[in-house]
Amino acid sequence: MVHSAVTCNSFLFFVVGLLASYGACESYQKFPLLMPHVKPEQAETYFCTPVKIDPTEEYYVTAFEPNATMETAHHMLLYGCEEPGSDGEVWNCGEMALAQPGISSAPVCRTGSQVIYAWAKDAPKLVLPEGVAFKVGGKTSIKYLVLQVHYASVEKFKDGSTDDSGVFLYYTETPQPKAAGVLLLGTGGRINPKSVEYMETACTIDEDKVIYPFAFRTHTHALGRVVSGYKVTRNGVTDKWELIGKKDPQLPQMFYPVANELTLAKGDTVAARCTMQSNRDRITRVGSFNNDEMCNFYIMYWSEGEPLEQKYCFTGGPPLYSWAVDFSTVPRDASKLRPEDTGPHMHHHH
Numbered sequence: 001m002v003h004s005a006v007t008c009n010s011f012l013f014f015v016v017g018l019l020a021s022y023g024a025c026e027s028y029q030k031f032p033l034l035m036p037h038v039k040p041e042q043a044e045t046y047f048c049t050p051v052k053i054d055p056t057e058e059y060y061v062t063a064f065e066p067n068a069t070m071e072t073a074h075h076m077l078l079y080g081c082e083e084p085g086s087d088g089e090v091w092n093c094g095e096m097a098l099a100q101p102g103i104s105s106a107p108v109c110r111t112g113s114q115v116i117y118a119w120a121k122d123a124p125k126l127v128l129p130e131g132v133a134f135k136v137g138g139k140t141s142i143k144y145l146v147l148q149v150h151y152a153s154v155e156k157f158k159d160g161s162t163d164d165s166g167v168f169l170y171y172t173e174t175p176q177p178k179a180a181g182v183l184l185l186g187t188g189g190r191i192n193p194k195s196v197e198y199m200e201t202a203c204t205i206d207e208d209k210v211i212y213p214f215a216f217r218t219h220t221h222a223l224g225r226v227v228s229g230y231k232v233t234r235n236g237v238t239d240k241w242e243l244i245g246k247k248d249p250q251l252p253q254m255f256y257p258v259a260n261e262l263t264l265a266k267g268d269t270v271a272a273r274c275t276m277q278s279n280r281d282r283i284t285r286v287g288s289f290n291n292d293e294m295c296n297f298y299i300m301y302w303s304e305g306e307p308l309e310q311k312y313c314f315t316g317g318p319p320l321y322s323w324a325v326d327f328s329t330v331p332r333d334a335s336k337l338r339p340e341d342t343g344p345h346m347h348h349h350h
Contacts, residue, residue, distance in 0.1 A: 027172045033078070033147050034067060034166030038090055040151040044290060046094025048108055049166075050084040050146045058138030061180075063170035064117045065125040073165040074152030075120035075253065080134075080142030082112025093148055094288055108148055112141050114311045115182050117167065118217055118298065123254030129214055132302040133176035145169075152290075181211065181307025185272040185297040189317020191223060191284040195277075198335070199286075199295040200323045202232070202271035203313035210265045211301040211308060215255035216245030219296035223276040223284060224249035226341070228334045229297040231262055232269040232327065241271075241331045244299060246341050249274070255300055264301070270313060271323065272297035275335040286317065 031051075038047055053059065068076060085093060085106035092099040092106075099105040107113075116134050117126065128134075136142040149165050157163065191197040205211075218227035228246035232239050243259045264270065274295035278284055284293050295317065301307075315321040323330050 027174045028062075029171055031169045031171060032067070032166065033145060033169055034164045035147070035149055036089055037162035037164055039157050039160075039162050040154050041100055041157075043151065043153050044094070045100055045151045045154070046092060046148060047090055047151070048085065048093035048146050048148045049090050050081075050144050052144050053137035053142065055137065055143065057173065058140060058175070059136050059171045059173060060133035060176045061116075061136060061169050061171045062133045062176065063125060063127040064119075065168040065170070066119045066123065067168060068119065068149070068165035072151060072153070072156050072163055074150045075118065076150070076165065076167065077115055077148045078117040078167060079108050079146045079148065080112070080114045080116050080136060081109030081144045081146050082141050083110040084108075084144045084146050085110050094150065108146050114142070115184055115298065116142075116180075118219070118253070118255070119167065120253035123252045126215075126255055128180055129178075129302065131176055132178040132180050132214075133172070134180045178302040178304060179307050180300065180302050182311070183270065183299045183301065183308060183313060184311060185229060185270060185299070185313045187274070187295045187315050187317030187321070188286045189320065190286070191276045191278045191293060191318070193278060193281050193283060197276045197278070197318055198322065199274040199276060199317045200272070200321065201295075201313055201315040201317070202269055202323060202326050203310070204269045205264055205266055205308070205310070207308055207310065208266050209303055209305060209308060210263050211303045212263055213244055213258050213299050213301045215300040216258055217253060217255045217298040217300070218245075218247045218249040219253055219294060219298070220249040220274055220276065221290060221293050223278050223293055224274055224295070225277050226275040226335050226337055227272065227295070227297055229270065229272040229299065230331065230334075231264055232271050234269065237328060239327045239329050241329075244270070246338065248337055248342050251342070255298070269326075270299065271327075273323070273334045
């Protein structure tokens with residue numbers, strides 16, 4: 001990461017929106033993690049490209065600036081890996097995707113996979129709160145960053161042009177006081193024809209840490225109507241539900257500020273529901289094809305010490321799992337959008 005330091009000029013200072021209290025401007029650098037001018041040949045292609053982080057140095061990533069437009073990149077995910085899925089410069093990394101000939105296929109990470117940033121639908125850049133950073137490299141388990149780009153359409157490449165979608169990472173070598181982390185909630189399961197289905201998940205935090213959620217992101221494919229996530233405190237017969245965030249997943253799938261300032265600690269439960277509406281004549285299953293479904297709720301948080309070792313909270317989803325298994329009461333409005341959860345709809349690529 002070191003060799004790509006940029007000089008600290010007023011433009012960089014402006015882009016990151018740094019406050020003077022952040023310390024010397026010189027210490028912020030910008031690293032381009034971009035596709036190496038790839039040429040996707042068919043729609044629904046997933047490509048991955050890695051960067052190995054200097055193992056002798058720890059870096060603190062404080063902002064993410066996307067370099068993409070929704071005309072080409074449908075979405076991008078940035079993963080931290082212990083080992084990447086491939087040694088190549090680019091590989092096919094969507095289970096579903098028709099693999100492009102001449103390019104090898106492999107998972108995103110071979111080991112130690114965690115999502116640290118996600119972008120879709122022309123979402124703007126994400127600047128972490130002051131003093132918060134993702135710690136990567138050095139002694140951390142994030143030895144590599146792998147960028148995954150999903151190309152919904154390849155119209156733009158028919159004339160021979162290539163793609164450098166990706167993300168600019170702003171980072172510093174100055175240790176930051178708060179560690180960022182992401183907890184991904186999700187389900188498996190299926191959605192019956194002509195029905196409204198709730199896909200639900202819940203996990204109890206069993207690590208002795210206090211985490212402070214500050215942003216959330218929802219993700220489904222076409223059938224998602226509402227995705228909501230909660231902190232649940234078990235209190236005798238009743239359960240206390242506090243909203244972390246709720247969105248219409250057809251809106252830009254960026255990280256949004258949480259609905260309530262709250263903390264999660266040992267013994268607290270996190271829970272999420274995706275409300276799915278199917279007018280199809282067939283069963284829809286969870287999977288990575290566009291005509292499959294997904295139910296994801298991401299919680300981005302900071303903590304004073306290390307982030308949670310737990311990165312995922314998944315259940316089998318319907319018909320195997322529902323909130324009724326774990327809770328005596330559920331929030332009545334978990335499937336209802338508030339005015340601030342809605343907005344102009346994006347159109348789906350099929």
